[in-house]
Amino acid sequence: MKQRIAVGILIVAAALLPLALDPRGYWIRVLAITLLFAAMAQAWNIVGGLANQISLGHAAFFGIGAYTSTVLLKFGISPWLGMFAGGVLGGLAAFIVAIPTMRLQGHYFALATLAFGEVMRVIANVWTSLTGGPGGLSVPFSAPSFWDYSFKLLRPHAYIALAALIVVTAIFEIIRRSAMGYRLRAIRQNQSAAEVIGVDTTRVKLQAAVISGALMAMLGTLYAQIAVFFDPDTVFSIAGISIRIALIAIIGGVGTAAGPILGAFFIIPLEEIMNDLFSSRAAGLSQLVFGAILIAVILWRPRGFITVFDALRARASRTVTP
Amino acid sequence: MSFLQAILDGLLIGGVYAVISIGLTLVYGVMGIVNFAQAEFLTIGMFVAWFAWAFLGLDPVLAAPLSFAVAFAIGWVVQGQLIARILSAPAVAQIFLTVGILIVIENGSLLLFGSQFRSVTTSYQTSSLSLGPLFISVPYLIAFAMSLACGIVLWWFMRASWFGRAMRATAQNPAAARLMGIDTALMYKLAFALGVGLTAFGGAVILPYVTVFPGVGGQYVVLMFTVVVLGGLGSVAGAVVGGLAVGVIQSLSSLVFPIQLQNLVLFVVFILVLAVRPQGLVGANR
Numbered sequence: 243m244k245q246r247i248a249v250g251i252l253i254v255a256a257a258l259l260p261l262a263l264d265p266r267g268y269w270i271r272v273l274a275i276t277l278l279f280a281a282m283a284q285a286w287n288i289v290g291g292l293a294n295q296i297s298l299g300h301a302a303f304f305g306i307g308a309y310t311s312t313v314l315l316k317f318g319i320s321p322w323l324g325m326f327a328g329g330v331l332g333g334l335a336a337f338i339v340a341i342p343t344m345r346l347q348g349h350y351f352a353l354a355t356l357a358f359g360e361v362m363r364v365i366a367n368v369w370t371s372l373t374g375g376p377g378g379l380s381v382p383f384s385a386p387s388f389w390d391y392s393f394k395l396l397r398p399h400a401y402i403a404l405a406a407l408i409v410v411t412a413i414f415e416i417i418r419r420s421a422m423g424y425r426l427r428a429i430r431q432n433q434s435a436a437e438v439i440g441v442d443t444t445r446v447k448l449q450a451a452v453i454s455g456a457l458m459a460m461l462g463t464l465y466a467q468i469a470v471f472f473d474p475d476t477v478f479s480i481a482g483i484s485i486r487i488a489l490i491a492i493i494g495g496v497g498t499a500a501g502p503i504l505g506a507f508f509i510i511p512l513e514e515i516m517n518d519l520f521s522s523r524a525a526g527l528s529q530l531v532f533g534a535i536l537i538a539v540i541l542w543r544p545r546g547f548i549t550v551f552d553a554l555r556a557r558a559s560r561t562v563t564p
Numbered sequence: 565m566s567f568l569q570a571i572l573d574g575l576l577i578g579g580v581y582a583v584i585s586i587g588l589t590l591v592y593g594v595m596g597i598v599n600f601a602q603a604e605f606l607t608i609g610m611f612v613a614w615f616a617w618a619f620l621g622l623d624p625v626l627a628a629p630l631s632f633a634v635a636f637a638i639g640w641v642v643q644g645q646l647i648a649r650i651l652s653a654p655a656v657a658q659i660f661l662t663v664g665i666l667i668v669i670e671n672g673s674l675l676l677f678g679s680q681f682r683s684v685t686t687s688y689q690t691s692s693l694s695l696g697p698l699f700i701s702v703p704y705l706i707a708f709a710m711s712l713a714c715g716i717v718l719w720w721f722m723r724a725s726w727f728g729r730a731m732r733a734t735a736q737n738p739a740a741a742r743l744m745g746i747d748t749a750l751m752y753k754l755a756f757a758l759g760v761g762l763t764a765f766g767g768a769v770i771l772p773y774v775t776v777f778p779g780v781g782g783q784y785v786v787l788m789f790t791v792v793v794l795g796g797l798g799s800v801a802g803a804v805v806g807g808l809a810v811g812v813i814q815s816l817s818s819l820v821f822p823i824q825l826q827n828l829v830l831f832v833v834f835i836l837v838l839a840v841r842p843q844g845l846v847g848a849n850r
Contacts, residue, residue: 296656342839348655349598349797353789354838357831360786364828480782485663492656526674526778533667540664541649544657 277403283490283502285457291497292426299355301483307462332459363478378473495546578811584766585791587759593798603781604669609764610776628768635764643756
């Protein structure tokens, strides 16, 4: 009960936040991007957190979504429909890549997915007739309307990103509490033991991968509409997308619903602030500091920020009961 | 004839790939850590060699031991201060600690050296020897010879020296090695420093035919992993076979596909090998 009230308060607070920020300002953009990355990290968390399959190639699905809806929009198809088309393609791509990689574990899985993300980046760079190649792709301009997913200000984008975060988090929670969630965690604990007690491990991992990939692709559409212009090296980026969302989930606390949200609200504003402070003075300094903070956080809390709250709670309960 | 030429070029380039990847496989074999920052030490090696060429007039190939030494020192500190702390942490923490190191090194070199491309000029850069109808590029040949020499020294070190044997014992069973009086923490430092040193060495010897900039390591990341996985993670002999194989695959695919698709072939081979034979082509023996 207490938890539900807390979640309710958080959602209301998040819904009010965009109203408090200057609609033409810089921070509303940071908020929209933060919410979007939180949702992406949450989608990653379905496979990365519950089954502990660390994917370093989720940019593949994200890019598929961004390109699908944008290419369809050129033919006058609403991005809302394009989003679902992208979701189907993203799910399909996740299915195809899952077949050869699902049996892999740990570092091997991370490496295979890393290579898959690179395959998609190379294809998008070469297939210029469809994607515009390295020159990038502009989202066609249309008069502001909800149906065309086009707005004058960033505030509606922030609300759509918030809605996406709530939906993806809800899906994550539903899976986590369902039989599928228990099966995934059984795989995380011990794959052989899970098989012995009758879990069809391949099938469960495949299901999780497809859901995760489809959600990731749908979020790609949100990004395309906010960014208005993108190229293969941005949406299929290893460092910018794949590693960043995995990091967000890991720093926040992998396998928990709150982890990706905590992580995103820590990492994305931090990056923005550092870019703001340093990028005009010295190229690379902001990312350098970012990497150093990352190392520090991992050494301090190898299991994520969320363990700080656990430790605090443990201390609190110790003081209450003598 | 272009087919034979491509195989020859592939073997020469592949020899270097083997040396830069041995470091990766060595670190994994001894500690079970996949170092995602390994390719950044290639960048470090290249920068050291470039500065040695620019300010001391040293040929990059002769500067290779210097590159090795600098990377060895950095690796010693990185292992002792950072990686040693997460040896028993979950795999995610291990992966992302090395990713953090990657970010720091890449952006540190951007900060220090700027984003411009740097290359060296040497007397032999464009010369080649003819072997019947085939041509052997001199910079390729020199890089290959240096890699071969380095590989032989490493082989001797691992087989015959006390440190090499102690390191292999640590890889096999750290607890038993400790009981035999081996300082395993020291062995980990040595393995990591040696591993990144070898990669930096490889970076120096290829400098005559490539350019160096802060993001250059990123171009070799997937390539190095392909080499190592082809040969079996943790297997030094496997990395040699994998390196030569990757060199030849890359060289042959450039006969058939446009240059932009060269890496695509490599990535697809990589994913297929992982899927079909994750223990590597050579097998599981270390």
